[in-house]
Structure formats: C-alpha cells, structure tokens
Amino acid sequence: MSGGRTKTHNNDKYVRKWWEVENYKRWQPYANGGEFRKWYGNNFDVVDWSQEATELYASKGGLYNKKFVGKSGICWNLITSAKNGFRIKESEFHYSSGSPTIFSDQKSSDSMYLGFLNSIVSYYLLQVINPTINTTVNSVLCLPFDSGKYEYRISEIVNDCLDSSKIDWDSFEISWNFLENPLLANKHSNKLSECFKVWEKTTGDRFSLLKKLEEELNSIFIEIYDLQDELTPEVEDKDVTVRKADVERDVRSFLSYLVGVIFGRYRLDKPGLAFAGGEFNLDEFGSYKPDKDNIIPITAEHYFEDDIVSKITELVAIIYGNDTLNENLQFIATHLGMKDSETPEDTIRRYFMKDFYKDHLKTYQKRPIYWLYDSGKQDGFKALVYMHRYTADTTGIVRVDYLHKMQKIYTSEIDRMIDMAENSNNTREIAQAEKRKEKLVKQLKETKEYDEKIAHLAISRIAIDLDDGVKVNYEKVQTGQDGNKLSILAKI
Numbered sequence: 001m002s003g004g005r006t007k008t009h010n011n012d013k014y015v016r017k018w019w020e021v022e023n024y025k026r027w028q029p030y031a032n033g034g035e036f037r038k039w040y041g042n043n044f045d046v047v048d049w050s051q052e053a054t055e056l057y058a059s060k061g062g063l064y065n066k067k068f069v070g071k072s073g074i075c076w077n078l079i080t081s082a083k084n085g086f087r088i089k090e091s092e093f094h095y096s097s098g099s100p101t102i103f104s105d106q107k108s109s110d111s112m113y114l115g116f117l118n119s120i121v122s123y124y125l126l127q128v129i130n131p132t133i134n135t136t137v138n139s140v141l142c143l144p145f146d147s148g149k150y151e152y153r154i155s156e157i158v159n160d161c162l163d164s165s166k167i168d169w170d171s172f173e174i175s176w177n178f179l180e181n182p183l184l185a186n187k188h189s190n191k192l193s194e195c196f197k198v199w200e201k202t203t204g205d206r207f208s209l210l211k212k213l214e215e216e217l218n219s220i221f222i223e224i225y226d227l228q229d230e231l232t233p234e235v236e237d238k239d240v241t242v243r244k245a246d247v248e249r250d251v252r253s254f255l256s257y258l259v260g261v262i263f264g265r266y267r268l269d270k271p272g273l274a275f276a277g278g279e280f281n282l283d284e285f286g287s288y289k290p291d292k293d294n295i296i297p298i299t300a301e302h303y304f305e306d307d308i309v310s311k312i313t314e315l316v317a318i319i320y321g322n323d324t325l326n327e328n329l330q331f332i333a334t335h336l337g338m339k340d341s342e343t344p345e346d347t348i349r350r351y352f353m354k355d356f357y358k359d360h361l362k363t364y365q366k367r368p369i370y371w372l373y374d375s376g377k378q379d380g381f382k383a384l385v386y387m388h389r390y391t392a393d394t395t396g397i398v399r400v401d402y403l404h405k406m407q408k409i410y411t412s413e414i415d416r417m418i419d420m421a422e423n424s425n426n427t428r429e430i431a432q433a434e435k436r437k438e439k440l441v442k443q444l445k446e447t448k449e450y451d452e453k454i455a456h457l458a459i460s461r462i463a464i465d466l467d468d469g470v471k472v473n474y475e476k477v478q479t480g481q482d483g484n485k486l487s488i489l490a491k492i
Contacts, residue, residue, distance in 0.1 A: 002137045005097045006030075006047065007062030012471070014048040014057075017367045018176060020469045022277030022388070026050050027467065029176075031075045031089050033098030037241045038085040038118050039158075039165035044174050044365070047094055064095065068103060074114050075099040076135060084126065084135050085241060086117040088162060100137045111158040112147050118161075118214070120231050121221040148224040157213050164210045168203075168242040173256060173363065179271035181257035183250065190320045192254075192328045200245035211240045251335040252359050255312065255351075259370060262311045263386035264290030268319065277388050277466050288318060294389040297402050298352045298372075298382040302345075303409050304402075308384065309349045353379060357490055367470040371477075372490040373398050373454075378439075380446035381406050387473070388466065395477065395488070396458035403451060410444040453486040 008014035021027040027046040034042030047053075057063040075089040078100055088110065095101045104110055116122055122143060130139040147154055170177040171185075179185070186198040218233035260266040267274040269286040282289055296311060297304045304310070316332075317325045326344075333344035336351045357372050369388065373395075375381040381403055385394055417437035421430045460481045464473040474492060479485050 003065035003068035016469045022466045029093040031093045031095040031099035036085045039161045041169040073101045073103040075101040111155045115154045115158040119221040120218045190324045192331045203245045296384045374490040375450035378442045378446040380443035392461040392463040399454045414440045
C-alpha cells in the first residue's frame with residue numbers, strides 16, 4: 001500500500017542536506033531520490049518539520065498520511081534512465097515524490113518485497129507494465145508477488161544485502177553514521193599502502209558477496225515465475241551498488257577526513273562526529289587539539305607554520321608514526337598525480353591549491369562544510385574555515401592575522417627577488433628571480449584588492465544561523481550592511 005508523499009512546494013526553503021543544519025528536531029530525515037543505489041543509502045536530505053512548515057505542506061495537499069509516520073517501507077527513485085534501485089526507507093525518514101514509497105502490513109514482509117523488487121524478474125515485469133523512465137507507485141503495486149517455498153532464504157539473502165550496503169554507505173563522509181575514514185578503520189600497519197590493501201580486499205570481498213547474493217535471488221525468482229527461457233540470473237558489475245576501493249578517490253577522501261580532524265569535526269581518539277554546531281570547546285578533545293582559530297591558510301609555498309600541508313603532515317605522523325612518514329607522504333602524493341619535478345610536499349600543496357575544493361564541492365553536493373576564502377585567479381590568498389565554527393569575527397581574523405601577514409610576505413619576497421636579480425651573475429638565476437618577482441607582484445596586487453572587499457565585510461561582523469543552510473549563509477557572509485555583494489569566498 002501507499003500513503004502519498006510530502007511535497008514542500010519550495011525545496012530551496014524547506015529542504016537541506018543533513019550536514020548543513022544543527023537542529024535535528026526541526027530538520028528531519030527525508031528520502032528524496034538520489035543516484036542509482038539498491039538496498040540502502042541515498043540518505044542525505046532533511047526536511048523542515050516545524051509546525052509552520054508542515055501546516056503549509058498540508059494546506060497545499062503535500063503532506064503524506066499520518067498513519068505512515070514512523071513506519072519503515074520500501075522506496076526508489078521516481079525517475080531513472082536505467083534500472084530501479086529499491087531501498088529500505090527507515091522509520092524515521094519522511095519521503096517525497098522523488099522517492100515513492102510503499103508499505104507492507106507486516107514489517108517482516110519488507111525483506112520479501114525488497115528482494116523481489118531488486119530481482120531481474122521485477123525489472124522484466126516493470127518493463128512490460130510501464131516501459132517509461134517514471135516508475136510510479138501504481139506500477140510497483142501492480143506487480144504479482146510470490147515467494148514460493150523460498151521465503152526463509154529470501155529473507156536471509158536480503159538481510160545480508162542490507163548489511164553489506166549499509167556498511168558500504170557508512171564508510172563515506174556523507175553518511176549520518178560515518179565513524180572514521182576506512183584507511184584508519186583498517187589500520188593494520190603503519191604504512192598507508194598496507195592499510196589500503198586491507199581496505200581493497202575488504203571492499204572487493206563485499207562486492208563479490210553482494211553480486212553472488214543478488215544472482216542467487218535472481219535464480220530463485222526466475223524459478224518461481226518459471227522464466228528460465230526468458231531470463232538469466234547474472235548481475236553485471238555496474239548494477240552492484242557497493243563501491244570497490246579506488247586508490248585515487250580513497251586518498252582524497254583520507255585527506256578530507258584529516259581536514260575534518262584539523263577543524264574538530266572529527267577526533268582521532270573517538271570515532272564519529274565530534275562537533276557540528278553548538279558551543280565549541282577545545283578542552284573536550286583528547287591528545288590532538290583542533291586548530292584554535294578555525295582558519296587554515298593554503299599557500300603555494302611554506303609561508304605559515306600552521307598551513308594545511310604542515311597540519312596534514314603532522315597528523316599523518318601522529319597516526320602512523322614518524323618512521324613511516326616519508327613513505328606515507330610519498331604514497332599520498334603518488335596517488336594525487338605527483339610530477340617528476342615535485343617532492344611529496346609539493347604535490348600535496350598543489351592539490352590543496354588547485355583541486356581540494358573542487359573535490360569537496362562534489363562530495364558535499366555544492367553544500368560545502370568547509371568554506372574557502374579566495375582572492376582570485378592569481379592564488380594570492382586562500383584559507384579554509386569550518387562553517388560550523390564560523391563566528392561574526394571570523395572574516396576579521398582572516399583579514400588581520402592571515403591576509404595582512406601574506407601581504408608582508410609577498411613584499412619581503414619581492415624585495416628578495418629584486419636583490420637576487422641585481423646581485424647575481426647567473427643568467428638562469430636572474431631569469432628565475434625576475435619570473436618569480438612578476439608572479440609575486442600580481443599576487444600582492446590581488447591581495448590588496450581583496451583586502452578592500454574583505455575589510456568592508458569584516459567591519460559588518462556578519463553572524464550566521466546554521467539552520468538557514470549553506471546557500472543562504474554563503475550569501476550572507478559576502479553581503480555588507482549596505483546590501484552590496486562582495487565575492488570573498490570561492491564559487492559554489
């Protein structure tokens with residue numbers, strides 16, 4: 001059976017990603033579509049469930065039947081260009097038209113139906129009933145269901161599929177239940193390369209198991225529906241929706257996790273989310289203390305003692321030891337695309353200068369939790385802050401303690417390059433000094449222009465409300481009291 005759906009009529013106002021907000025009484029879990037995924041996952045949206053909001057949904061016919069509140073079910077993506085991925089909708093989740101949901105009379109029946117719906121037989125029948133990209137509730141409810149004599153085995157298989165899919169989903173940062181990065185969770189060695197091998201085997205085994213289980217389900221339902229002449233049980237790798245290890249992706253995810261540790265989102269001595277809003281207290285952290293002022297500069301060279309590369313290096317040494325530090329940095333750099341002319345530090349620094357924020361925006365679906373102060377194309381000034389620790393004084397501290405210091409460094413380095421060019425007899429050395437001076441002059445000019453913008457906003461002392469979400473707050477901190485928008489953060 002089906003119980004309608006929740007339609008907000010204004011998702012920009014009433015829907016957020018869970019990592020954007022802090023009031024989870026008001027903002028509640030919301031099944032709202034997502035990528036092709038079977039069994040479990042796509043759990044990242046929250047919906048405004050305040051009295052004011054729900055009354056508005058109800059007034060426009062957009063509130064689902066109350067008897068289904070707090071009830072688990074089966075959901076899927078309404079629109080798909082390929083196969084449907086049917087998933088468990090957990091009891092605490094509300095649901096939208098983007099994730100149509102059906103309910104059984106008995107919770108024990110969910111696994112039966114879920115197993116059938118994720119089988120090749122279900123796909124075959126749905127293509128006959130409704131060969132469009134929209135898989136409606138009515139189409140799913142029209143499917144003839146029969147578990148034959150295999151009810152117990154189907155239930156066993158589905159439970160194993162759910163377990164594998166949940167473990168996979170929770171291995172990545174965007175999961176509510178994420179505990180720690182897999183390269184730490186699988187820390188059987190002080191060498192990152194060995195930790196990755198363990199993770200690689202773990203994910204490979206999980207993938208193979210899930211594929212085997214899905215093929216067994218297919219065989220069962222093919223037999224029940226007597227479709228041996230029409231269908232085969234094989235499952236293509238692309239249709240198995242748990243992820244195998246990918247060293248480039250996983251190294252970048254590891255660095256993202258370390259950034260979270262640096263800011264206090266996570267902590268080394270206690271898995272799970274450490275701080276995501278409220279009153280921040282450094283004393284609540286153990287042996288590793290997060291960055292005190294919530295500002296981490298990103299520079300093309302080592303200008304600050306507490307820049308991002310120094311912090312990353314420090315953490316890698318703490319986690320895996322000094323004896324393997326160089327080897328571990330080499331491993332990271334290699335899988336970031338290390339160039340022949342680079343040291344591991346150079347590569348990691350280049351990654352944070354050029355690509356980290358792109359990766360962050362992709363992972364967090366353009367709702368970043370780390371914000372990047374960015375002066376422009378010359379890369380004159382960059383600094384990361386953690387949104388959940390942002391205060392009305394953050395922009396002012398960025399300007400006075402970091403931007404102004406960066407300007408002094410550029411001035412000093414320009415003078416040094418001039419002196420080098422004037423006093424050197426080496427043609428190549430002179431040319432290099434002149435080239436670097438030209439770059440530094442451009443960067444200094446950019447930071448001075450940036451200073452004019454950031455000063456205006458620093459004086460305004462702009463506060464944010466996390467429950468307004470990233471988009472609203474991102475605009476707010478870049479809009480002065482006079483209403484003028486001044487771009488001081490990287491585009492999202």
